[in-house]
Amino acid sequence: MTSLVEIFIRFFTLGCTSFGGPAAHIGYFQQAFVQQHKWLSQQEFGNVVALSQFLPGPGSSQVGFAIGCHRAGIMGGITAFTAFTLPSVALMLLLYFVGLEFASSQTFIGVVTGLKLLAVVVVADAIATMAKSFCQKLWQQVLAVITACVLIFTPLPAMQIVLLMCAAVIGRVCFNASGTNGLIPALDESEKPRTLNWPMFVLFALLLIAGVLITGGSAIVQLIKDFYVAGSLVFGGGHVVLPLLQQAVADTLSQSEFLVGYAAAQAVPGPMFTLATYLGASILHNAPVLGAIAATLAIFLPGFLLVSAFQPVWQSYASNSKIAGALAGVNAAVVGLLLAAFYQPVLVSAISGWLDGVIALIGIWLLRGLKVPVLVLVASFAGLGVFLAQLS
Incomplete structure (x- = not known):
């Protein structure tokens, strides 16, 4: 399977099933391309997510575009974007031509309800996995929690940028290069740092x-x-x-x-x-x-x-020990961003009663404990959502 064909298939599959908003999309990307297919390391993924939070634009789509570029250059990024966006574009056009009758059908509502519950599972798994990598120190854990709390109670777009900049400063102060456990490799002095595109x-x-x-x-x-x-x-x-x-x-x-x-x-x-x-x-x-x-x-x-412009220099800086501390703080804050997004809108929109909570907890156990493949969970949650919709 050639790289571009593989990229298209992987991202098209995710584009067909990724309900739940940007936080859920990032969770799906982390599960698929870091844990399952190992296209990039946890550190590389965290750096890409952090970059997308600093730049204007569709955050999760920028992450997907960057992953595609990492895998197969600019054509890989274009392929990833096309594949991930195509199902949504096709459905939006369909809804334009036929109206919202399809979107208001009981079956479609059931599928959406089930996959929103799956989004809770996937985002929770992504937060746990990323926290394990990016919140090893107490100051990183505190920074992630504070970031989440501030965004939950002050959900302003500008606040996200302010928090990330503060996290960079805090990380630079608190970071201890000897305590990175190899997560941030030192820059090879013979390697010339890349510049802005x-x-x-x-x-x-x-x-x-x-x-x-x-x-x-x-x-x-x-x-x-x-x-x-x-x-x-x-x-x-x-x-x-x-x-x-x-x-x-x-x-x-x-x-x-x-x-x-x-x-x-x-x-x-x-x-x-x-x-x-x-x-x-x-x-x-x-x-x-x-x-x-x-x-x-x-x-x-x-x-x-903007991703194409900043990704080369961002990845180069990510390997530079002089600013590794700032990025360590930013990555911890990114975990906080995901925590805030997990609460609102993922959790709030998906969990409407005790049964939903139980289903989500079972899903987390199946994914993290029994390592059930995500595609199996997609089919199971979609079917369960349809079943519950028929009962209501």
Whole structure:
């Protein structure tokens, strides 16, 4: 199996089953590509997740893109993005053409309910595994808990960046290079540190400036411009993009049309940024497929340009002992970010009663204790969700 074909199959499978939002997606990636397939180490995965939290754009999709690049270069990243996003894009287009009858069917609701419960299991497993690697010291454990508590009680997008920057400072102060247990290798002095990928960064900046300054143009140009700017300014995940998109489409779509698209994005697997698929089709209603594709690519593009620009220097710095402490603090804070996301929205949206809690605990035992494959759990939880939906 060639690398690109393997990447497509792995990410397409995840794209079909990854309900639960960005935290759940990161959990699925960690379970699949670190634990199962060993495409990258826990440390490399943690560094990629940390980078995605610092940059604007769709966090979990950026992680998937970076994993694909790590596996097979830029084509691997493009393949990973295409495969992971394709199921969601196809479903959003389907819902646009046929309405929300499919999304409101009892069977589909049951599948979504079951897979949301599985998201609780997968995210809990990812938190436990990452905490074992990144929270070995007491100061790292305290930092992770404080980060989670602050984000739970102050869920502001800017707060995430502030906490990560504070974690970098704390890590630099508290870090003891002799206590890393080999998790962060020292940089080989003969290896020249890589630098920022300037062409990608310049392209990102030029497109953003053009999107802000250029006015007028055809409907397709306006659509691409608005969605690119929105994707360039979003920190904190899919829900944060809502006000930016709502402002961008206010002149062309009604409030009710926008909310229908938002509801559809909540009902499908994969990244929530595929709300752009539905909105693009609605805005360019004379050519809905073209509008959907253009809006989707435009909103994802800035995040991927930034990952391509910063990943080389980020990975180089991750191996530099002089700033390994800062990254150790950031990785501990990332565990806190996942803890906060585990509570809201994963846990809050999935657990509605004692039975849901029991099912989730059994799932955690099956995954961590008995090592049941995730695909088996996907089928089991989806079937269980349908069964419970029929009883209600």
